[in-house]
Amino acid sequence: MKEGIKDTLVFDMKDLRHEDFKAYEVLVPPASLGLNYEEVEFNNALSCAVRLLRQGDDNVYVTAAIETKILVECGRCIIPFEVDISTTLELLFSVSRKSPEESEADERYFDGETLDISEDVRQLLVLEIPAWPLCSETCEGLCPECGAELNISACSCEPTDEAPASPSNPFSVLSKMLEKS
Numbered sequence: 689m690k691e692g693i694k695d696t697l698v699f700d701m702k703d704l705r706h707e708d709f710k711a712y713e714v715l716v717p718p719a720s721l722g723l724n725y726e727e728v729e730f731n732n733a734l735s736c737a738v739r740l741l742r743q744g745d746d747n748v749y750v751t752a753a754i755e756t757k758i759l760v761e762c763g764r765c766i767i768p769f770e771v772d773i774s775t776t777l778e779l780l781f782s783v784s785r786k787s788p789e790e791s792e793a794d795e796r797y798f799d800g801e802t803l804d805i806s807e808d809v810r811q812l813l814v815l816e817i818p819a820w821p822l823c824s825e826t827c828e829g830l831c832p833e834c835g836a837e838l839n840i841s842a843c844s845c846e847p848t849d850e851a852p853a854s855p856s857n858p859f860s861v862l863s864k865m866l867e868k869s
């Protein structure tokens with residue numbers, strides 16, 4: 689049974705009875721999940737294929753396959769480029785709350801009527817943001833002296849002995865600190 693395309697990750701469980709299964713296609717505007725960041729742009733809708741399976745009155749198994757494209761800045765040349773994100777979520781929602789020792793990390797609770805996976809999807813996507821994105825493994829970055837885009841053309845600065853790391857690379861800062869100590 690397939691519903692029309694939804695635009696929210698909140699599901700009404702009143703229509704999903706015992707042992708029922710439903711598949712939803714959801715196109716979520718990223719701003720509705722609070723995905724606003726300076727260093728990464730979520731400027732495409734999140735395409736989510738969500739499946740809900742109800743077992744008994746109390747348990748709902750949820751799987752969601754989420755795809756989108758994000759715009760990130762290259763860590764070397766600072767030119768924005770697109771990254772494909774494709775990830776999946778599997779959760780069990782229960783009505784009755786277990787004691788903390790019994791419950792598992794991927795278990796959630798709901799009131800039996802509405803099931804909301806927005807926050808889980810938001811957290812999952814934040815984890816998918818690359819920490820040190822590179823437009824290409826061979827990106828030459830910017831010249832630390834004159835700022836020339838070395839992918840486009842070489843500059844006439846004298847090459848230095850130091851590793852050609854970007855000034856903001858935390859590892860180059862760390863190795864300088866180690867040299868001093």
Ligand SMILES: [Zn+2]
Nearest residue numbers: 762765823827
């Ligand atoms: Zn680059």
Ligand SMILES: [Zn+2]
Nearest residue numbers: 831834843845
């Ligand atoms: Zn230069």
